[in-house]
Amino acid sequence: MNSYIKKSHWYNEVLFKNCQQFWNLTNQNIDVVNLGSSSGTFAFDYSSVGLRGENWAIAPQTIVGDFLILKQFRHYLKEDATVLYPICPFTAISGAVDYIEDRCYSFLDYETIPNGHYIRNVRVLEQMNDPLLFYPAVEVLRDIKFHLFKKSEKLMSESKLEKNAENWIRSWTEQFHIDDLNNHFIADHSEVYHRTMALLNEMIDYCHEEHLNLVIVVPPVHHSLGKKFTLSAKGQLLDSLKNDANLQKVKFLNYMDESSFAHDASLFQNSYFLNKKRSLQIYSVSIDNAKIIIIS
Secondary structure, eight states: OOOHHHSHHHHHHHISSTTTHHOOOOOOEOOOOOOOOOHHHHHHHOOOOSSSSOOOOSSOOHHHHHHHHHHHHHGEEEEEEEEEEEEOGGGTTTTTTTOOGGGGGGTGGGGGGOOOHHHHHHHHHHHHOOGGTTOTTTHHHHHHHHSSSOOOOOOHHHHHHHHHHHHHHHHHHHTTOOOOOOOOGGGEEEEHHHHHHHHHHHHHHHHHHOOOOEEEEEEOOOOHTTSSHHHHHHHHIIIIIHHHHHHGGGGEEOTTTTTHTTGGGGBBBSSSOOOOGGHHHHHHHHHHHHHHHHHO
């Protein structure tokens, strides 16, 4: 029964989403890897690029979690490997939060996790190895429904993309208590902002010491979403990285408003997330840039 449950939608897409990539990691001398949160899970595909690459994004994730992953799995990366680090629009005021999803206990050393607890670690490993004990009865019907009625990926119309963009902005501004993106809202988040910059600088220094080529990437968003970020908001959330993070040691690629991407609805599953089928087409660009770093 456990073998059946381990193939279920509940086990793979709810309980341990994005975790199996770490359980089954066997590749050595990886050329390029990406970290990141939600957008990173869709933005990168290395299957046809000619590089040995891995997508290590976890949704949701913070810089704290990404840094833990990078340090624990560093030995899988070759000398001078490239680490692509996608940041979301609000990473600057959210990246240093210590929250780590419980499922990450299934592949991280719990003693390295902020406020990591032995009992929680034991429980997660029990869920991983013996899921029958935790399998909700209602999930049987949901799993059957999922396998019988798999959703096909459909393109969103411009009007639906616009509505979706409004929903993203509303969600973010409510989450971070921002009344107006034209305001100087970064001051209200100064503590987490400075912690985020300090942690990002620590990651940059770590990659430099480990001879890893860190490439910070702002993934493209559909123009319906991109246009809602004012110049003031972009300055506080993205341009500030150039002033407060040690970017002279790394490559910084800002594709947020790249017109060749932003105006092509076929590249997106919504206004924020890339269409998985198109991710390779887009990020062959940043991978090529990463190759230049390795060669030079």
